[in-house]
Amino acid sequence: MGNVVLVGMPSSGKTTVGIALARVMDRKFVDLDDRIAAWEGMKLQEIIDNNGNEYFHYIERQVCLNFKEDNMVVATGGSAIYAEDAMEKFRENGVIVYIQISLQTAEKRLTNLATRGVTLAPGQTIADLYEYRIPFYERHADLTVQSDGRSVASVVLDILTQLNRFKPRLITEPVIW
Numbered sequence: 001m002g003n004v005v006l007v008g009m010p011s012s013g014k015t016t017v018g019i020a021l022a023r024v025m026d027r028k029f030v031d032l033d034d035r036i037a038a039w040e041g042m043k044l045q046e047i048i049d050n051n052g053n054e055y056f057h058y059i060e061r062q063v064c065l066n067f068k069e070d071n072m073v074v075a076t077g078g079s080a081i082y083a084e085d086a087m088e089k090f091r092e093n094g095v096i097v098y099i100q101i102s103l104q105t106a107e108k109r110l111t112n113l114a115t116r117g118v119t120l121a122p123g124q125t126i127a128d129l130y131e132y133r134i135p136f137y138e139r140h141a142d143l144t145v146q147s148d149g150r151s152v153a154s155v156v157l158d159i160l161t162q163l164n165r166f167k168p169r170l171i172t173e174p175v176i177w
Helices: 014-025 032-040 044-051 053-065 084-092 103-109 126-140 152-166
Strands: 003-007 028-031 072-075 094-100 143-146
Touching: 003 014, 014 028, 014 072, 014 152, 028 032, 032 044, 032 053, 032 072, 044 053, 053 084, 084 094, 094 126, 094 152, 103 126, 143 152
Parallel strands: 003 072, 003 094, 028 072, 094 143
Antiparallel strands: none
């Protein structure tokens, strides 16, 4: 049936929504940030601090390209969308869902930049990163769901509704909330 792959800014809710979506769809959930940390044996921020953003993006791309599971809900890292070949691979075996938040929401939620594992260039602000990444998310998304000011259940229901229209085979039974 394929994977449901979630993309979006750090703090957009990919993991929180992904866990709930997987539960409702009776699928397993995987957070690729966890796979990156396991691959390198250190936290995301340590990878960035020790090796730089380019190395982090290289490892993130490798983890995405080596992802082989099927019928899962997958939360990618915020910068996974830079890996064009990985995004194409995800699209071939599923649906890419962009969880969209406003710049104001991203700035409000991203208060832990020193430890979170966000690949910011020196002097780059959250606003700069947001403006740079939005075209990537929009280009790679099959579906887009706005999550500002919404409950997790509401976002999940929106995703399920859009998935059912996009690829009816992804949902085999009606979902009751």
